Amino acid sequence: xxxxxxxxxxxxxxxxxxxxxxxxxxxxxxxxxxxxxxxxxxxxxxxxxxxxxxxxxxxxxxxxxxxxxxxxxxxxxxxxxxxxxxxxxxxxxxxxxxxxxxxxxxxxxxxxxxxxxxxxxxxxxxxxxx
Numbered sequence: 308x309x310x311x312x313x314x315x316x317x318x319x320x321x322x323x324x325x326x327x328x329x330x331x332x333x334x335x336x337x338x339x340x341x342x343x344x345x346x347x348x349x350x351x352x353x354x355x356x357x358x359x360x361x362x363x364x365x366x367x368x369x370x371x372x373x374x375x376x377x378x379x380x381x382x383x384x385x386x387x388x389x390x391x392x393x394x395x396x397x398x399x400x401x402x403x404x405x406x407x408x409x410x411x412x413x414x415x416x417x418x419x420x421x422x423x424x425x426x427x428x429x430x431x432x433x434x435x436x437x
Contacts, residue, residue, distance in 0.1 A: 334376070334391030340399055347423040349399060354417035355390075361414075363421060365407045370423060371398045 338351040351372060353361065361374030373396035404426035412421045 333394035333396065336395055336397065338397055338399075345425055347401065347405070347425070349419075349421040349423065351397065351419045351421075352417065353414070353419050356414075356417070358414055361419065363410075363412050365405075365410055365423075368402075368405070369398050369400045370410070370421065371396065372419065372421070373397070 336351050336353055338349065341348045341350075349370070349372075353374075353376075356374060356376055360376065361372060364371050364373075373394070375394045376390075376392050378392055379390075401423065406424045406426050409424045410421065412419065414420075
């Protein structure tokens, strides 16, 4: 078998990560989580993935986005290999109650946007001091 530096580097990375307790193999897509008055807005970069390649679940106070990027077409030898393949999983925990029934997700141009409304609609109640 010819020497494949990419394979060797990926193997070394997996071994290094296992030393520190990383439990989920795969890759980690970039994400931004923004909070506004009445909701959270989560955006995750998932280029090349379709709706059927991912799963979104909410339990208790944690939103989990997971899935798998399909393996690329066969290649004899890579000149450069940077895009991660295989399974991924990201979990986001919310410190305030959210309305799980109104969570919505949209995928456009490789960006997954998940809107997580806060419970109570984010209404502000003014309290007068007597």
